[in-house]
Amino acid sequence: MNYGQGAVLKGIDLTLHTGEVLALLGPNGAGKTTTVEILEGFRKRSGGEVRVLGTDPDHGDEAWKARLGIVLQSWRDHRKWRVRELLAHIGRYYQVYSTTERPRPYDADELLEQVGLEEQAMRPVAKLSGGQRRRLDVAIGLVGNPEVLFLDEPTVGFDPEARSDFHALISRLTEERKTSILLTTHDLREAETLSHRIAILMNGRISAEGSAQELAARYSGSVAVSYFIRDDEYHQRLAHDEVTDYLCSLLERAGPMISGLRVEPSSLEDTYLCMVREEKSADATAELSSLEV
Numbered sequence: 263m264n265y266g267q268g269a270v271l272k273g274i275d276l277t278l279h280t281g282e283v284l285a286l287l288g289p290n291g292a293g294k295t296t297t298v299e300i301l302e303g304f305r306k307r308s309g310g311e312v313r314v315l316g317t318d319p320d321h322g323d324e325a326w327k328a329r330l331g332i333v334l335q336s337w338r339d340h341r342k343w344r345v346r347e348l349l350a351h352i353g354r355y356y357q358v359y360s361t362t363e364r365p366r367p368y369d370a371d372e373l374l375e376q377v378g379l380e381e382q383a384m385r386p387v388a389k390l391s392g393g394q395r396r397r398l399d400v401a402i403g404l405v406g407n408p409e410v411l412f413l414d415e416p417t418v419g420f421d422p423e424a425r426s427d428f429h430a431l432i433s434r435l436t437e438e439r440k441t442s443i444l445l446t447t448h449d450l451r452e453a454e455t456l457s458h459r460i461a462i463l464m465n466g467r468i469s470a471e472g473s474a475q476e477l478a479a480r481y482s483g484s485v486a487v488s489y490f491i492r493d494d495e496y497h498q499r500l501a502h503d504e505v506t507d508y509l510c511s512l513l514e515r516a517g518p519m520i521s522g523l524r525v526e527p528s529s530l531e532d533t534y535l536c537m538v539r540e541e542k543s544a545d546a547t548a549e550l551s552s553l554e555v
Contacts, residue, residue: 263296263466264308270296272466273310278410281440283432285453288463289538294446297463298412301444302332315410328359331408331441333399335415341388345379345398346370348387349405356406365407365439377401378427392419400428404435411435413445417452425452432456454530462537469537478528489523491516 263271270293278284288294299305300312303319312319317326343351349370356367374380377397382390390398396419403411417425429452435441447453453460454474462470462477470477485505487498489512500508505525513520 263293263300263305270466271300271307274463274466274468276461276468278442278444280442281436282459283436283443283445283457285445285447285457285460286463287447287450287453287460287534292463293466294463295414298414298444298446302330302412303327325359328356328406329409331403331406331411333403333411333413333416335418336399341386343387344384345387345390346374346383348398349373349401352402353405359406367406368404373401373405376404376431378424393421393424396420397424397428400431407439408441411441411443413443413447415447416445417447417449429455450529450531450534460530462534464537474530474533475527478530478533484528484532486526486528487524488526490521491519495522 263269274293274297276284276286276297286294286297296305300307301314301319303314303322306320314322315326315329340348349368353367353370353373360366368376371380371383374383377400379394379397379401382394387395387398396417400413400416403413417428420428432443436443445453445456457474459471459473460477461468470480472480479502484499485502487500487505487508489496498508509525
């Protein structure tokens with residue numbers, strides 16, 4: 263994807279499988295939104311091949327669009343609509359494309375229960391709190407019972423309870439309905455919790471791809487050891503092949519005094535930050551080498 267003389271996306275290669283959650287991560291400006299907009303059919307690409315449910319998004323008709331669900335970071339609507347009426351109204355558009363081969367669209371009351379908005383069913387959209395409004399955004403994305411669901415920062419504004427409910431909903435969608443989900447988020451813990459696979463987009467390319475555990479083992483390659491001795495907490499980060507010797511020595515020296523011992527692999531956050539630093543360092547080196555002395 264080119265904007266003017268600059269390439270925003272440089273030949274990225276992605277596959278999303280049935281019933282899978284793929285998290286697309288990357289710093290601001292990496293090209294995540296552009297990628298998702300191309301897949302949704304909102305933006306025409308400069309080149310390359312794209313298929314979503316077997317169709318080129320540039321030529322997707324209304325029946326194809328009805329198989330997708332989209333949750334944007336924000337969208338405008340009629341604020342005077344009552345929540346249930348709005349969902350029921352939108353749902354009627356999907357009835358036209360309901361077939362014996364496709365699950366029926368969600369009933370409004372069923373959807374309100376799914377996203378935890380039963381008590382707000384008759385409330386005007388303008389009267390919803392920020393977190394409730396975000397739940398409504400998710401409900402609107404789900405109303406057509408999509409086969410592929412695009413989630414762009416879906417839990418911004420959620421309190422911990424709403425976030426937990428949302429995570430449970432995503433699990434039900436993938437396990438019971440085999441919905442395929444592409445998720446963009448800056449919440450690395452959420453990506454680690456929800457995704458089966460993660461793709462990290464930097465400078466218009468996929469820099470890494472795999473499960474959170476695979477990426478941690480491949481790129482940061484360290485293990486965090488933490489423990490208490492009396493009231494003092496200690497932390498140590500070690501290479502994988504150093505852990506056994508370290509723990510044996512620690513237990514031999516201070517075994518009876520140790521409590522709360524934890525041995526944890528590097529988190530997705532550790533891996534991601536490590537990759538960002540490496541990418542910035544490589545960019546800086548390339549810039550310096552291009553300077554004329």
